[in-house]
Amino acid sequence: MPVIEAHGLTRRFGDFTAVDALTFSVEAGEIFGFLGANGAGKTTAIRMLTGLLRPTSGEARVVGFDVYTQAEAIKRHIGYMSQRFSLYEDLTIRENIRFYGGIYGLPRRAIRARTQALLERLALTEAADTQIRALPLGWKQKLAFSVALLHEPRLVFLDEPTGGVDPITRRQFWDLIYEAAARGVTVFVTTHYMDEAEYCDRVSIMVDGRIAALDTPHSLKQRYQVGSMDDVFLKLARPAASP
Amino acid sequence: MAGILVHDLCKSFGAVQAVDRVRFRVAPGELFGLIGPDGAGKTTLLRMLVTLLTPDGGSATVDGLDVVRDYRALRTRLGYMPGRFSLYQDLTVEENLAFFASVFGTTVEAGYDLIAPIYRQIEPFKTRRAGALSGGMKQKLALSCALIHRPRVLMLDEPTTGVDAVSRREFWDVLARLKAGGLTIVVSTPYMDEARRCDRVALMQGGRLLGVDTPAALEAAYDRPLLAVRAAARYDVLQALRQFPHARSVYAFGEALHYTDARPSVDPAEIRAYLAGRGYPDATVEPIRAGIEDVFMARMAAPPPPPTASPT
Known part of the structure; x- marks a missing residue:
């Protein structure tokens, strides 16, 4: 059963159709790249899929729950991380983990055990009582990703998770993505780095509210007869580039 | 010969050394890139060059004027586009432009021909409030406002961050046209692939420069053999390559892996044989030539290590 299944998913704001009849599915364990130019409708689509915005029409089920009637259940069963929404700067690493564990409704015993495991995996045990504001950006991002997986969701949304980080840390972050996918977590990721599009199992490219293409990076490059995802993106997104 | 001269510039905030003895020159008419991740010190450096921050040490001149002593005179010769949108959200497009012109004692008409190629694209919306513009239009308005007083030097702080690949390319086309008009331009970016749009670049991390040169010269100075490895099981092959005794570094680069050998030369057949032996005969x-991102990673000391103690 697909982890995300959307049929004709549409959202209008007044006369403007931000998302126009999206139909696609994401399978369990996939790394799914969700690309598009600024203003193509990515954010609106993600807000609907995460239960934050009610669609105008169409259908979608996310981790088995309906986006209209079970939005709260979706929020509890997915992970979410973006550059803008991350950890609390004035709480320590340990306090952030405990806080999110509480938000996700984990029992105290589970929070303790998972905090321990998480800190060890990231080699942050000694830094557990450091405030987030004192961490380098790369570590904040890695920690935020791990916290987004604290409640062991089957699906995690990553909205431009690597923006601004150095090139080595960016690749270490993708190691974490691969590890999560290997454990069976489905990863739904947006990025402006086109080399990262190549790391996805499948990629969709939104143009003017619609999915203009959806396939493996290899097939997309073959279809458009270009050498890189950067060129695929330029070919598809060019008509949508606004003045 | 004026351009920009930066000599051992330093700035710290508390215990953080944001800019650490940075020195470089920018020739008049050059398009110069400051390339590095968040926290590299790019914004602090630019703010000192546009006279908004006072250096702790070192000195800098822009267009022949000292950034501390001559800051008043310098400001009229500088255009600055900060990283955050800093125009008046509740003024219209044309009101913002007229305001910036008047601050510099000039008029929109006097500077119009310079900004026309950019401003014409948003002119149909000139009565719209700046806060109601799309991201791309805000950027064009901010650039128009930074140019309306005909500066001799333009400094832009991460104008393409968070901007999609298509719009980024178009923005660099605009910068190339401004450079062709004789403007000296300093632009910061976290995107390594934008280095090739610059005449010269400074690679920056943790407040220090990792190198300053033309992109081609930086790439040519990569001192170890670099191989592109392609295989279906990319992630498994990456792990296998990292275990090869002579591997210096292995990184994913789009659809390929970039393998750098620690020895002065390497036969690709050796790597092929090693991978075949590990079960990856495909x-x-x-061999490939290094790009700026390869160079940057090789010169990075290391990404910041995990913090170990809890600061007070």
Whole structure:
């Protein structure tokens, strides 16, 4: 059963159709790249899929729950991380983990055990009582990703998770993505780095509210007869580039 | 010969050394890139060059004027586009432009021909409030406002961050046209692939420069053999390559892996044979030339290590 299944998913704001009849599915364990130019409708689509915005029409089920009637259940069963929404700067690493564990409704015993495991995996045990504001950006991002997986969701949304980080840390972050996918977590990721599009199992490219293409990076490059995802993106997104 | 001269510039905030003895020159008419991740010190450096921050040490001149002593005179010769949108959200497009012109004692008409190629694209919306513009239009308005007083030097702080690949390319086309008009331009970016749009670049991390040169010269100075490895099981092959005794570094680069050998030379056949022995006979291995991102990673000391103690 697909982890995300959307049929004709549409959202209008007044006369403007931000998302126009999206139909696609994401399978369990996939790394799914969700690309598009600024203003193509990515954010609106993600807000609907995460239960934050009610669609105008169409259908979608996310981790088995309906986006209209079970939005709260979706929020509890997915992970979410973006550059803008991350950890609390004035709480320590340990306090952030405990806080999110509480938000996700984990029992105290589970929070303790998972905090321990998480800190060890990231080699942050000694830094557990450091405030987030004192961490380098790369570590904040890695920690935020791990916290987004604290409640062991089957699906995690990553909205431009690597923006601004150095090139080595960016690749270490993708190691974490691969590890999560290997454990069976489905990863739904947006990025402006086109080399990262190549790391996805499948990629969709939104143009003017619609999915203009959806396939493996290899097939997309073959279809458009270009050498890189950067060129695929330029070919598809060019008509949508606004003045 | 004026341009920009930066000599051992330093700035710290508390215990953080944001800019650490940075020195470089920018020739008049050059398009110069400051390339590095968040926290590299790019914004602090630019703010000192546009006279908004006072250096702790060192000195800098822009267009022949000292950034501390001559800051008043310098400001009229500078255009600055900060990283955050800093125009008046509740003024219209044309009101913002007229305001910036008047601050510099000039008029929109006097500077119009310079901004026309950019401003014409948003002119149909000139009565719209700036806060109601799309991201791309805000950027064009901010650039128009930074140019309306005909500065001799333009400094832009991460104008393409968070901007999609298509719009980024178009923005660099605009900068190339401004450079062709004789403007000296300093632009910061976290995107390594934008280096090739610059005449010269400074690679920056943790407040220090990792190198300053033309992109081609930086790439040519990569001092170890670099191979592109392609295989279906990319992530497994990456792990296998990292275990090869002579591997210096292995990184994913789009659809390929970039393998750098620790020895002065390497035969691709050796790597092919090693991977075949590890169960990846389909892997292709070919020598390639290093790009700026390869250079940057090789010169990075290391990404910041995990913090160990809790600061007070």
